[in-house]
Amino acid sequence: MSNATLASRRNDAIARGVGVMTQVYAERASNAEIWDVEGKRYIDFAAGIAVVNTGHCHPKVMAAVEEQLGQFTHTCHQVVPYENYVRLAERLNDLVPGDFAKKTCFVTTGAEAVENAIKVARCYTDRPAVVAFGGGFHGRTYMGMSLTGKVRPYKKGFGAMMPDVYHVPFPVGLHGISVDESEAAIEQLFRATLDPNRVAAVIVEPVQGEGGFYQAPVELMRFIRNLCDEHGIVMIADEVQTGFAR
Ligand SMILES: Cc1ncc(COP(=O)(O)O)c(C=O)c1O
Structure with missing residues (x-):
């Protein structure tokens, strides 16, 4: 598989309004590095637009995802809520500065x-x-x-x-x-x-x-x-x- 073939398939399959900054198609990534489908290695300065602060595939993140997938994938919190949703909100509320009670609302x-x-x-x-x-x-x-x-x-x-x-x-x-x-x-x-x-x-x-x-x-x-x-x-x-x- 080559980057050029994938770019051509992408052009045919994806609406033009969704822009893309590189022509490098990721195959795997680890910590601060990405390997493309042609086997080339890159240092990832973009980090998903500055959101992969832990690096790619951090062992703790992988373990938490694996554990969760072993329990359930999706219940929709508004229908059947679960503890780690509440716990994340509590942790965020603790981080927000200010000596008053806070609340969180998760959106996509x-x-x-x-x-x-x-x-x-x-x-x-x-x-x-x-x-x-x-x-x-x-x-x-x-x-x-x-x-x-x-x-x-x-x-x-x-x-x-x-x-x-x-x-x-x-x-x-x-x-x-x-x-x-x-x-x-x-x-x-x-x-x-x-x-x-x-x-x-x-x-x-x-x-x-x-x-x-x-x-x-x-x-x-x-x-x-x-x-x-x-x-x-x-x-x-x-x-x-x-x-x-x-
Ligand atoms: C300051 C700010 N607000 C809102 C948004 C919109 O976020 P999203 O693209 O997740 O809808 C962005 C996205 O970059 C942003 O930088």
């Missing part, structure tokens, strides 16, 4: 996490509007795409976005936007266009990923926290790419 993708965070914020506040940042990325569903602060390549060609989503500039020194300017843009938005009492949530990535790798300055995060407290707005930190507590 980052876009679903964002969608649900907005749904919770809108339902809880009984308000419709959401403020997001230029250059931000929040997923490919309609709300995720609407919140995303980049037309190309994410929104172009996909028609009307969700209503009541407002973007303000994200501070990036390299692009000549200071924290003061970002804060002033939010204040101006609230003065001129959007009543803060209509705002359900402000969503921000603590480190932007798809907009370039830009850390949100601490002053900006504090400003958003205070602004949200002042107006009863929910602050959402989209850590899908940063992975909190890593």
Whole structure:
């Protein structure tokens, strides 16, 4: 089997909208290395877009998967729940900073996490509007795409976005936007266009990923926290790419 043959089969079988970054078809992997179907060995700097923190096929992960498969594969937790689902939520709750009780909701993708965070914020506040940042990325569903602060390549060609989503500039020194300017843009938005009492949530990535790798300055995060407290707005930190507590 060759990479070229598989690429050709892939082109015939898979919709073009699903992009692929390499033409290397994996056969096996171990720790930080991948071997392709032609037997070539690669060092894997991508790690499934930074999610295989343990390396490929870590013995502890393999043992846990094997043990689970020996017990049951799928019951659907909403139908027949099980202990390790609850235990994982407890462990995540322990990791989240803050001296208060926390709860977890498991979903399949980052876009679903964002969608649900907005749904919770809108339902809880009984308000419709959401403020997001230029250059931000929040997923490919309609709300995720609407919140995303980049037309190309994410929104172009996909028609009307969700209503009541407002973007303000994200501070990036390299692009000549200071924290003061970002804060002033939010204040101006609230003065001129959007009543803060209509705002359900402000969503921000603590480190932007798809907009370039830009850390949100601490002053900006504090400003958003205070602004949200002042107006009863929910602050959402989209850590899908940063992975909190890593
Ligand atoms: C910050 C952020 N939010 C949301 C998403 C969407 O996640 P998913 O592709 O799992 O839907 C991503 C994906 O990279 C992301 O980086």
